[in-house]
Each structure stands twice: as C-alpha cells, then as structure tokens.
Amino acid sequence: xxxxxxxxxxxxxxxxxxxxxxxxxxxxxxxxxxxxxxxxxxxxxxxxxxxxxxxxxxxxxxxxxxxxxxxxxxxxxxxxxxxxxxxxxxxxxxxxxxxxxxxxxxxxxxxxxx
Amino acid sequence: xxxxxxxxxxxxxxxxxxxxxxxxxxxxxxxxxxxxxxxxxxxxxxxxxxxxxxxxxxxxxxxxxxxxxxxxxxxxxxxxxxxxxxxxxxxxxxxxxxxxxxxxxxxxxxxx
Numbered sequence: 001x002x003x004x005x006x007x008x009x010x011x012x013x014x015x016x017x018x019x020x021x022x023x024x025x026x027x028x029x030x031x032x033x034x035x036x037x038x039x040x041x042x043x044x045x046x047x048x049x050x051x052x053x054x055x056x057x058x059x060x061x062x063x064x065x066x067x068x069x070x071x072x073x074x075x076x077x078x079x080x081x082x083x084x085x086x087x088x089x090x091x092x093x094x095x096x097x098x099x100x101x102x103x104x105x106x107x108x109x110x111x112x113x114x
Numbered sequence: 115x116x117x118x119x120x121x122x123x124x125x126x127x128x129x130x131x132x133x134x135x136x137x138x139x140x141x142x143x144x145x146x147x148x149x150x151x152x153x154x155x156x157x158x159x160x161x162x163x164x165x166x167x168x169x170x171x172x173x174x175x176x177x178x179x180x181x182x183x184x185x186x187x188x189x190x191x192x193x194x195x196x197x198x199x200x201x202x203x204x205x206x207x208x209x210x211x212x213x214x215x216x217x218x219x220x221x222x223x224x225x226x
Contacts (some may be wrong), residue, residue, distance in 0.1 A: 004157075033213070042216055042217070042218040042219070043203070043205075043216040044216075045213040045214065048213060056213060059213070091157055091158070093158075103148070103158070103160060103214070104160070105150075105157035105158040105159070106157050107156060107157045108156075108157050
C-alpha cells in the first residue's frame with residue numbers, strides 16, 4: 001500500500017483565494033482525520049470522519065473551513081477565503097476502528113497564504 | 115480538557131547514550147497513548163501504541179511505559195544513534211472514537 005496520500009505537497013496562495021487540500025486514505029481504513037500543525041500550537045485535530053461521516057468537527061476554526069468525504073477513498077479540506085493565519089502544515093491521517101488502533105499519517109501539505 | 119506536556123522541547127546527546135523522553139498528561143482517564151516520530155518536512159510515523167490496560171510496549175531499541183495514575187509516559191531509547199535524530203511526539207487518546215491530543219514534541223539531536 002502506498003500509504004496516506006496528500007496533495008499538493010506545497011501550496012502558496014494569495015489571501016482571499018480558495019484552497020483545496022486532498023487526501024487519499026489507506027484502503028480499508030474506516031476513519032480519516034485532518035490535523036493542522038503550527039509552531040505555536042503544535043498539532044491540532046480539525047475534523048474526523050468515521051465511515052465517511054463527520055463525527056467531530058469541533059476543531060474546525062471557523063466557517064471558512066469545510067471538509068468532505070464523498071467516499072471511502074477520498075477527502076477534501078477547503079478554506080474559503082484563505083487568510084495568512086491559515087499558513088501551516090495540514091496533515092491527513094487514517095486508521096482502522098478509530099484511535100484505538102493507531103494512525104498512519106500522510107506527508108502533509110505545507111500551505112502558505114501571502 | 116486533556117493537556118499533554120513534553121519537556122524539554124529539545125535535547126542533544128552523544129551517540130551511544132541511553133536516553134528517556136518524558137510525557138505528562140492531565141486527565142488520567144485515557145484510552146491509549148502513542149509515541150510518534152517526525153522527521154523534518156515529513157509526516158508522523160507511529161512508533162509505539164500503549165493501551166490503557168498495558169504498562170509498556172517494546173520495539174527494538176525503543177521501550178515506552180505508561181503510568182496512568184501519575185499521568186506520565188516515558189520513551190526509552192537504548193544506544194542512541196545519529197539516525198534517531200528527529201522530533202518525538204506523545205499523543206493521548208481518551209476514547210475509542212475520540213481525537214488524539216498531542217504534545218508539542220521533543221526535538222532530539224544525537225551527535226556522532
């Protein structure tokens with residue numbers, strides 16, 4: 001298995017633009033997590049899905065952020081409009097049966113909003 | 115609210131030294147605890163997963179222990195090597211379907 005695949009690896013965009021981050025989880029994993037990592041705040045969970053259904057989105061910072069999981073093999077995290085404070089590394093992770101069985105992380109998308 | 119603390123933030127040791135990385139958490143009602151490794155510019159790699167009913171887990175030169183009552187975990191690295199240089203993060207899960215709460219990590223440098 002190729003692991004959790006995220007795209008793009010790097011994204012530079014101007015403030016106000018829409019940004020879409022993509023994730024393909026490991027085949028057979030039924031939980032998917034989006035995290036954001038910054039120097040100040042470390043790793044924060046934004047949202048997670050179980051069997052394609054959003055379970056906990058309490059970490060989504062505000063209405064500018066939205067996430068979807070239309071099927072078991074694909075998820076998107078969208079920011080519209082983007083702001084400089086959204087600059088961070090965004091990680092996607094997947095697991096089987098939620099947190100009880102460990103996570104596999106993708107390589108992340110480094111987002112810079114100028 | 116669960117809080118996870120890892121101190122110090124950075125550590126430098128000579129090659130061959132045995133070392134211990136510490137993690138503390140405020141709520142002892144945890145489901146499990148994981149240690150991850152993160153290399154610069156990379157994602158996180160799971161090293162060890164300890165369920166709440168377990169006291170320790172071992173993988174090669176790594177040993178992780180868990181003391182729920184005191185809210186602490188340690189990651190022991192034996193005979194450290196330059197290739198062990200990375201950031202090590204501790205994460206606590208508070209339920210089978212709840213989020214992991216991460217510490218900010220300890221950046222380890224092993225000097226040849």
